[in-house]
Amino acid sequence: MDFLDQILPLVTKPARYVGGEWNAVRKNWGTVEYKVAFAFPDVYEVGMSHLGLQILYDIVNRRTDALMERVFAPWTDMEEKMRKHDLPLFTLESRRPLLDFDMVAFTLQYEMSFSNVLNMLDLAGIPRAAGQRTEGFPLVVAGGPCAYNPEPLAEFIDLFVIGEGEEAIGELLDVLVEAKRRSASRQDFLITAAQVPGVYVPSLYRVLYREDGSVSGVVPSLDGVPKKVTKRVVKDMDRAPFPDRPIVPSTEVVHDRIMIEVFRGCTRGCRFCQAGVLYRPVREKKPETVLRQAANLTRNTGYDEISLSSLSTSDYTPVREVIKSLLDKHTHQGIGVSLPSLRVDNFSVELAKEVQRVRRSSLTFAPEAGTQRLRDVINKGVREEDLYETTGAAFREGWKAVKLYFMIGLPTETDQDLDGIVRLARAVLDLGRKAGVPRGRLRVTVSVSSFVPKAHTAFQWEPQAPLAELKRKQDYLSERLKERGIVFNYHDAGLSFMEAVFARGDRRLGAVLARAVELGCKFDAWSEHFQLSRWLEAFRLAGLDPEDYAGRRYSDDDPLPWDHIETGVSRQYLAREHRRAQAGLATGDCRTESCPGCGLCEALEIEPSYAGGEQHAGL
Amino acid sequence: MPGYRMMYAKEGPARYISHLDLLRTFGRAARRAGLPLAFTQGFNPHPKIAFAAPLGVGTSGEAEFADLELTEDLTATDVAKALSDTLPEGLRLLEVRLLPDRYPALMAMVDRASYRAEAKACASVTEEEVEKAIGEFLSTKKIWVERKNKAGGKNLYDIRPGIFAMSGKLGNGIISIEAELKTGSSGNVRFEEVLTAFEGSSRPLVQGRFVLYRSGLYAASEKEKKTLWHGR
Numbered sequence: 009m010d011f012l013d014q015i016l017p018l019v020t021k022p023a024r025y026v027g028g029e030w031n032a033v034r035k036n037w038g039t040v041e042y043k044v045a046f047a048f049p050d051v052y053e054v055g056m057s058h059l060g061l062q063i064l065y066d067i068v069n070r071r072t073d074a075l076m077e078r079v080f081a082p083w084t085d086m087e088e089k090m091r092k093h094d095l096p097l098f099t100l101e102s103r104r105p106l107l108d109f110d111m112v113a114f115t116l117q118y119e120m121s122f123s124n125v126l127n128m129l130d131l132a133g134i135p136r137a138a139g140q141r142t143e144g145f146p147l148v149v150a151g152g153p154c155a156y157n158p159e160p161l162a163e164f165i166d167l168f169v170i171g172e173g174e175e176a177i178g179e180l181l182d183v184l185v186e187a188k189r190r191s192a193s194r195q196d197f198l199i200t201a202a203q204v205p206g207v208y209v210p211s212l213y214r215v216l217y218r219e220d221g222s223v224s225g226v227v228p229s230l231d232g233v234p235k236k237v238t239k240r241v242v243k244d245m246d247r248a249p250f251p252d253r254p255i256v257p258s259t260e261v262v263h264d265r266i267m268i269e270v271f272r273g274c275t276r277g278c279r280f281c282q283a284g285v286l287y288r289p290v291r292e293k294k295p296e297t298v299l300r301q302a303a304n305l306t307r308n309t310g311y312d313e314i315s316l317s318s319l320s321t322s323d324y325t326p327v328r329e330v331i332k333s334l335l336d337k338h339t340h341q342g343i344g345v346s347l348p349s350l351r352v353d354n355f356s357v358e359l360a361k362e363v364q365r366v367r368r369s370s371l372t373f374a375p376e377a378g379t380q381r382l383r384d385v386i387n388k389g390v391r392e393e394d395l396y397e398t399t400g401a402a403f404r405e406g407w408k409a410v411k412l413y414f415m416i417g418l419p420t421e422t423d424q425d426l427d428g429i430v431r432l433a434r435a436v437l438d439l440g441r442k443a444g445v446p447r448g449r450l451r452v453t454v455s456v457s458s459f460v461p462k463a464h465t466a467f468q469w470e471p472q473a474p475l476a477e478l479k480r481k482q483d484y485l486s487e488r489l490k491e492r493g494i495v496f497n498y499h500d501a502g503l504s505f506m507e508a509v510f511a512r513g514d515r516r517l518g519a520v521l522a523r524a525v526e527l528g529c530k531f532d533a534w535s536e537h538f539q540l541s542r543w544l545e546a547f548r549l550a551g552l553d554p555e556d557y558a559g560r561r562y563s564d565d566d567p568l569p570w571d572h573i574e575t576g577v578s579r580q581y582l583a584r585e586h587r588r589a590q591a592g593l594a595t596g597d598c599r600t601e602s603c604p605g606c607g608l609c610e611a612l613e614i615e616p617s618y619a620g621g622e623q624h625a626g627l
Numbered sequence: 628m629p630g631y632r633m634m635y636a637k638e639g640p641a642r643y644i645s646h647l648d649l650l651r652t653f654g655r656a657a658r659r660a661g662l663p664l665a666f667t668q669g670f671n672p673h674p675k676i677a678f679a680a681p682l683g684v685g686t687s688g689e690a691e692f693a694d695l696e697l698t699e700d701l702t703a704t705d706v707a708k709a710l711s712d713t714l715p716e717g718l719r720l721l722e723v724r725l726l727p728d729r730y731p732a733l734m735a736m737v738d739r740a741s742y743r744a745e746a747k748a749c750a751s752v753t754e755e756e757v758e759k760a761i762g763e764f765l766s767t768k769k770i771w772v773e774r775k776n777k778a779g780g781k782n783l784y785d786i787r788p789g790i791f792a793m794s795g796k797l798g799n800g801i802i803s804i805e806a807e808l809k810t811g812s813s814g815n816v817r818f819e820e821v822l823t824a825f826e827g828s829s830r831p832l833v834q835g836r837f838v839l840y841r842s843g844l845y846a847a848s849e850k851e852k853k854t855l856w857h858g859r
Contacts, residue, residue, distance in 0.1 A: 013685075013836075013838050014835050014836050016643065016685060017684075017685045017836060022643045022684060022685060023640075023643040023644060023645070023648070023684075025643075026640040026642075026643050027640055028639060028640025028641065028715060028716035028717055029640075029715055029716075030655070030656075030659075030713075030715040032716075256655060256715075258640075258641070258644045258648055258652050258715055259643075259644065259645065259648045260647075260648060260651070306658075307659065307661075308659065309655065309659070310654070310655030310656060310657070310658035310659040310713070311655065311658075312654075312655075312658070341658070342664070342666060342672065
């Protein structure tokens with residue numbers, strides 16, 4: 009009798025831990041040379057909704073010399089059982105402990121998942137500190153957006169992959185398989201890997217500190233190691249590997265549908281947005297690629313919904329024709345199409361109308377700020393008229409609920425900008441009434457998150473508003489948004505505070521993280537688990553002040569802890585955008601207006617590629 | 628529209644698929660198989676698949692039943708062939724039969740289920756002791772168990788009338804208990820309840836937890852159990 013059978017009946021959602029899903033790959037362990045465990049530092053339902061996992065799983069398992077299996081963070085009830093029975097963290101496919109693998113590869117989607125990374129290493133019996141992992145321990149690798157400021161995790165990770173994983177993983181595996189064949193030492197492995205473009209091996213770099221303890225630079229400590237690590241980028245999305253047999257979970261996950269990435273990147277240039285920098289340039293897939301992938305995926309998965317995903321899908325040049333073709337082809341099979349994110353304009357409502365013929369859920373728009381002045385500061389090219397036209401059209405088309413996303417604590421924000429949020433929400437509610445939406449069903453949800461300055465953005469030099477100020481702003485809005493029909497909700501400001509600390513953190517935060525995990529921090533992205541007091545205690549024990557990180561204002565020429573990581577977007581451009589923000593000047597979209605000179609195309613020898621010519625979708 | 632009755636096994640990793648997820652899993656498998664599914668009308672259409680009786684998460688089903696409705700006439704053999712290749716690990720189609728035009732729903736037919744539980748025996752336990760303990764357990768006139776009610780409180784419920792048969796064996800250090808229990812909308816006894824009550828009635832006989840199997844589902848006529856097969 010399997011030991012797992014003894015504990016699984018005692019935990020919630022045991023399907024998280026058993027694998028065996030449709031399209032899961034179980035390879036012959038004995039005949040494969042190099043074994044990778046893909047580790048997602050959150051629960052199964054979150055991890056299985058991540059397209060990157062499916063892409064890398066497909067690429068690695070197509071190779072004959074390597075395999076990839078999956079492991080997720082066990083929920084706390086399962087962790088308790090595992091610790092009690094000394095059951096080490098195992099993969100779903102072969103149910104082997106992570107110690108049996110050559111590589112454990114984490115994806116870092118969110119700063120507040122860092123505690124889970126350490127906790128998973130603990131559960132696997134792998135020493136946390138990279139320096140303590142002697143020969144025979146798996147290589148611990150990390151990638152994803154949070155790898156662009158790798159320093160808070162640098163102590164624990166053997167190597168980071170910067171940029172788009174599908175571009176780097178093949179070369180990385182080639183050199184690692186070869187190194188394994190010649191029985192290379194761990195150090196040899198790392199030095200070899202550091203030659204692969206996009207790979208950052210923190211142990212091969214030294215951190216230079218100033219007298220006040222802040223970081224003045226991260227420099228190679230060995231010849232032949234690159235001074236700057238530049239992100240990897242896929243040149244041709246039509247030829248990029250894309251799984252046509254993704255794993256279909258047997259239990260409901262967050263995004264339980266076919267996900268087709270229609271393009272990568274975004275041209276809008278919102279100054280707070282890190283993804284907008286990291287995923288440049290825009291690269292659209294051709295319609296025929298999307299349609300071919302949709303046909304394969306519907307056949308191979310059995311899903312009844314196709315989601316066209318990207319940072320802003322209504323910007324996809326051929327979006328209308330692609331939706332039409334998909335509906336023509338798949339509606340009779342009972343398959344619908346969905347769009348995850350919409351722009352604030354009429355075109356988006358038309359698209360939503362097209363795709364939501366069956367299901368009428370609520371529509372979500374993100375004006376981000378309450379006044380035109382502040383929207384210009386953050387370069388969110390949305391006008392008040394756009395919002396009114398769009399929501400008015402949505403109500404007339406039969407939607408009864410809309411969601412509006414805003415940020416508070418943005419640079420230069422005053423209470424007048426908060427008043428603007430209130431005014432917009434009330435005006436939208438009014439439009440709903442005028443359109444004849446029944447009072448009992450009309451709902452305007454105002455969702456407010458706190459601004460977090462992120463590395464590599466125009467706002468990387470800006471401080472986050474102090475915690476008390478963020479809370480005051482939340483209360484300010486809460487008092488003014490009590491009207492019937494308006495639902496106001498906001499994110500935990502303490503969580504945004506910690507996110508800001510780690511988003512612009514340096515290598516000293518490793519000690520804080522280790523303390524925090526010892527104090528029991530885990531699943532910090534889950535509000536029922538996050539406890540600010542524990543984090544503050546960890547800072548106290550490590551002798552650091554979180555305010556020094558979150559509240560720090562850098563000057564334009566200060567060295568930054570992530571200066572050795574190169575996104576291709578120039579510092580001069582970011583500084584210029586920062587100055588324009590302070591002056592309240594918007595900058596045009598590089599797709600429709602002149603090139604704002606971010607420097608990426610020259611630096612990475614790449615160009616934006618549009619599927620349907622240069623004209624703007626919907627114009 | 629043609630209806631098909633399927634008998635299938637739910638084992639291995641598929642044991643942990645919940646009842647609600649199982650509907651989705653079969654729906655997706657049928658789509659992958661290219662079967663012309665019939666859908667329910669309404670706001671959120673879903674494929675017309677109906678199960679005989681929910682199976683507890685973690686319990687293996689050795690002969691489970693479900694009905695499937697299609698929009699085109701296919702032979703049972705063709706349906707079986709198509710669907711066999713598209714089910715995930717642990718779901719195994721055993722047999723498919725075409726249903727007559729009119730047939731009672733599985734849910735209305737099912738009346739009882741047979742179960743088996745296996746666990747490692749404690750060192751000194753003998754088969755006689757197991758048999759004796761079960762005999763004593765069954766000789767109780769009423770067996771009260773606590774059940775949560777909808778209001779969030781608890782009710783006491785006598786499960787004894789729903790236990791039609793129960794027996795035990797010991798072999799190779801494994802205790803195996805078989806039982807036939809009332810199942811369905813007119814009364815339902817869960818095997819876990821029976822085992823918990825039984826374990827509370829004797830000295831510890833097993834180490835660790837029982838692993839559970841549902842070995843069959845049946846209709847009833849008079850006092851006999853009857854197969855759920857109703858087709859041609």
